[in-house]
Amino acid sequence: MLTRIDHIGIACFDLDKTVEFYRSTYGFEVFHTEVNEEQGVREAMLKINETSDGGASYLQLLEPTREDSTVAKWLAKNGEGVHHIAFGTADVDGDAAAIKDKGVRVLYEEPRRGSMGSRITFLHPKDCHGVLTELVTSAPVEPSEH
Numbered sequence: 001m002l003t004r005i006d007h008i009g010i011a012c013f014d015l016d017k018t019v020e021f022y023r024s025t026y027g028f029e030v031f032h033t034e035v036n037e038e039q040g041v042r043e044a045m046l047k048i049n050e051t052s053d054g055g056a057s058y059l060q061l062l063e064p065t066r067e068d069s070t071v072a073k074w075l076a077k078n079g080e081g082v083h084h085i086a087f088g089t090a091d092v093d094g095d096a097a098a099i100k101d102k103g104v105r106v107l108y109e110e111p112r113r114g115s116m117g118s119r120i121t122f123l124h125p126k127d128c129h130g131v132l133t134e135l136v137t138s139a140p141v142e143p144s145e146h
């Protein structure tokens with residue numbers, strides 16, 4: 001069962017400048033940063049609120065680390081902006097299988113590693129009315145910055 005908005009992924013050209021915009025304009029602070037080489041992104045998670053299922057909702061700012069990454073491709077075509085939305089679930093495997101049975105393309109055979117040790121998969125945007133959609137099962141984590 002999808003129980004929350006886990007995050008909204010926002011693609012940007014310059015992560016540090018974009019983080020500073022969200023800090024100085026809205027007061028949102030960085031909760032966690034990491035590089036995900038498999039996905040080709042450097043990211044900052046800004047926590048917006050805790051949620052009733054023990055999780056949280058974040059803005060995820062994404063800067064590409066290489067030109068052949070999906071985010072770099074998307075930025076070249078669209079410029080900066082909302083890249084995807086992610087729903088939180090306690091059971092990414094079960095929910096992905098159930099959604100696949102409804103005819104939506106699930107992009108990964110098995111969930112992969114996402115932000116903060118989460119397990120993630122994606123649904124094809126062409127099957128989701130133009131929205132790249134991610135499913136996330138969070139790992140219990142402590143915040144970190146590096």
Ligand code: MC0
Pocket residue numbers: 009036039041043060062070071073074083084086107113114115118120122124125126130131132134
């Ligand atoms: C592509 N399309 C999108 C889109 N990306 N539509 C809406 N939102 C997006 N973000 C559309 C294109 O405009 C195009 O439509 C069609 O999908 C095919 O796109 P393409 O540019 O030709 O690229 P493909 O087919 O090679 O790849 C698209 C696909 C890919 C969605 C399969 O981007 C993908 O695998 N995404 C999932 C992984 C990902 O995005 N990772 C980065 C975030 P037209 O009409 O022009 O044909 S990593 C992350 O978020 C992590 C770390 C985390 O949350 O923890």
